[in-house]
Amino acid sequence: MSAAQRKHQTAAILVIGNEILSGRTREANAYLAAQQLFERGCRLSEVAVVPDIADSIIGTVNRLRASHDAVISSGGIGPTHDDITMECMARAFDVPLIEHRYIVQAMTEYYGEEGLNDGRRRMSRVPQGAHLIRCEKTIAPGARIGNVYVLAGVPSIFASQLEVILDDFGGLAFHRMEVEVCFPESTFAAALDRIQQQFPDVEIGSYPGTFGIKPCGKICLSSQDAEQLESAHRAVQSLIEKLQSA
Template structure:
């Protein structure tokens, strides 16, 4: 936002990996969760990409996103099967080796009955050289962090547990504040006034969200800013516009 100090803003991207998402076989539940989670922390989710289980696509996306944002989070593709290639792709993106990590083995092996830590399960203990582990309290197989890239499972309960584990280590910015003004009118009726208010308050973000109930159109107007005084000034202008147009 105009006038916002750079050190107040921490940015992130989310890379969702998996053919099953793109084909519709699996309905993604992680994007909405992560958006809410990062907003609550004070991190701006700026971009979401979905790529197939193809190494060139994963590598290209990771390298593009990690250069542009403070953090990159990924989900999917770190399971025990041959087509779970995220760990390999991340290692290639950073130009490092992918090895069976003794830390991951020590966490995972006791989780299985004797002799059941099979080669397929050991695939989940392969970690790129130089990466830190992300704790997984649900199924033990850890995620990992290498530089600003955080690699997590696609299963929502596991991904959410991993986020809880790594959240305390993340740098956060000044949190975005928000207020909502209800307008008992269609969005088109107030759009011009909202555009003028947005121009007058460049350090705010103003969104309007139409609703239809029993054939009646109303609008929810959400005003966001990191500065409370600036936020409330814009809220007053929006409320005044709503009152004028309602009258």
């Protein structure tokens, strides 16, 4: 993406993998990307986890890419039979899946002619017109096609590829402030609602918790507008102080 192009302001993440849906593996890549996008000022507005089934992947990526500036996918780009993401992306964009000569060349240099077996050859296939996403962690690149960034599922490789593409995302960074509050939510819900009305550009969430048996949660405020955030934060602090002195 050239500097003149507008960066992606909204994004969705598509996690592809039976291992997440069967509870075998705890999802980590969407969590990392969520943090990074937040810091960059790109709004992550959906995460979808789907199985290694072509119709699910194709249907979901087409739905998400139509409704967000960009989609980041994770998983399914290795050499085994369950790695079907690249062919699904080609079908989603209705373009052929091609063997990319730069990948074949890089793999041949790395593994030698005899090392370029069918499995590795499989990893040289990308949708026609895709741009490669190379990183230092692997010889097999990810790919961008249109507004979809196709990254690996292995967390260390995903993280490295994410680093490479993050400059395409975001604008004004989001900021976050939190206030600890050891009262039941119902005692401040109405007053907090009034503060939310007063600061529409600040996202205010209440996340209850406990400290032993006592209620003890957090009110979390975030915004791209640092001044509004400061003001809303002061309003929430003064609300909590009033509760404490009551």
